[in-house]
Amino acid sequence: MGEVIFWVIWALVAVSAMIVAFSKNLVYSVFSLLATFVGVAGIYIFLNADFLAVTQIVIYVGGILVLLVFGIMLTNRIVVARITQSSLQRTTGLVVVGAIFLVLVLTMLEQPWPLAESAAEFDSTVDKIGRLLFGDYLILFEVASVLLLGALIGAATLARKES
Amino acid sequence: MNALSSYLILSALLFSLGLYTVITRKNAVAILMGIELILNAANVNFIAFSKFVTHDVEGHLMAVFIIMLAAAEAAVALAIILNLYNDHGNINVDEANALKR
Numbered sequence: 001m002g003e004v005i006f007w008v009i010w011a012l013v014a015v016s017a018m019i020v021a022f023s024k025n026l027v028y029s030v031f032s033l034l035a036t037f038v039g040v041a042g043i044y045i046f047l048n049a050d051f052l053a054v055t056q057i058v059i060y061v062g063g064i065l066v067l068l069v070f071g072i073m074l075t076n077r078i079v080v081a082r083i084t085q086s087s088l089q090r091t092t093g094l095v096v097v098g099a100i101f102l103v104l105v106l107t108m109l110e111q112p113w114p115l116a117e118s119a120a121e122f123d124s125t126v127d128k129i130g131r132l133l134f135g136d137y138l139i140l141f142e143v144a145s146v147l148l149l150g151a152l153i154g155a156a157t158l159a160r161k162e163s
Numbered sequence: 164m165n166a167l168s169s170y171l172i173l174s175a176l177l178f179s180l181g182l183y184t185v186i187t188r189k190n191a192v193a194i195l196m197g198i199e200l201i202l203n204a205a206n207v208n209f210i211a212f213s214k215f216v217t218h219d220v221e222g223h224l225m226a227v228f229i230i231m232l233a234a235a236e237a238a239v240a241l242a243i244i245l246n247l248y249n250d251h252g253n254i255n256v257d258e259a260n261a262l263k264r
Contacts (some may be wrong), residue, residue: 009168014176020196021225033196036177040203043173046212052226056191059230064237065204071192071241075248088257089189094183103180108171115167128220129227136222142233150237151177158242 006046013039026085030068038060048122051129077109166223177204191244191254195237202233 016035023029037060042051087093122128133141177200206226213222219258248254 006169008174014174015202017177017180017218020200021184026190026193029193029196032198035260036200036203040177040207043207044210047170047214049214049226051209052206052210052216052223052230055227055230059234060199063234067241068192068196068238069245071195074245075192075254080260085188085190085193088189090187093187097179097183097186101175104175105172106180108175109168113167113216115215122214122220125220129223131237132220132224133220133227140228144228148231148235151239155238155242158239159245 002009002046009039009042013043022031024085026072029085030065030072034061034065037065049125050122051124051126167211167215169239170207174204174211177207178199180259189255189257191240191247191259194256195240195244199233199237202229205229 013036016032016039017046019032019130020029020036041053041056044050044056069126181197181204182201184200185194188194188197206229209222209226209229215222244254247259252256
């Protein structure tokens with residue numbers, strides 16, 4: 001049962017990512033990006049990453065996706081119902097990216113990964129992540145907060161109308 | 164095929180589709196969507212390796228920081244895109260080739 005659900009989520013992520021990449025309509029792209037993000041959150045749950053799954057939903061779906069939708073709506077005339085988009089060099093891009101994909105997959109399958117005896121089964125990762133964040137990674141955590149503040153101020157300054 | 168490879172193939176697929184989006188799309192918001200796909204691919208890899216290879220949560224921490232960077236990057240990129248739209252009337256990146264109006 002779990003196996004079936006895993007492959008359904010796997011297929012959901014793959015297909016919706018393809019719609020993001022290939023759809024002519026920008027609105028279809030952004031809505032299938034929603035399916036990709038939710039599907040990746042499901043993949044995180046299969047990897048015992050409960051904290052990451054919730055973070056993915058809250059930040060990606062609740063934050064970044066809303067920003068992207070705002071970006072689309074603010075930069076197109078809304079009266080035009082179909083927001084189409086054009087692409088450059090489709091064939092070349094497809095060939096190059098297909099080659100990169102093949103090389104990646106072959107390398108990943110050939111590589112003898114130093115797999116552990118059994119897959120780790122974390123009860124809950126929240127405790128461990130919290131201890132690491134305020135222990136070994138404290139400086140990185142503080143730098144991240146300063147970076148977020150900088151991004152906030154930068155975005156607000158950039159987006160403001162010149163008076 | 165072991166359990167790790169299914170995750171690795173998924174992340175390779177996400178990365179390739181994201182790269183395709185970045186190099187073929189003209190619309191700046193669509194390019195941003197491609198970047199998010201690539202970052203998600205990296206996250207899947209980090210977490211898969213932390214489950215199957217290293218057995219600790221340091222990979223999860225990297226993923227947390229990547230998500231944080233993605234949020235900051237999306238906000239700043241959207242502000243730049245809005246400025247581009249105000250200047251050019253569209254957000255096609257192949258037409259944005261002037262540093263100054």
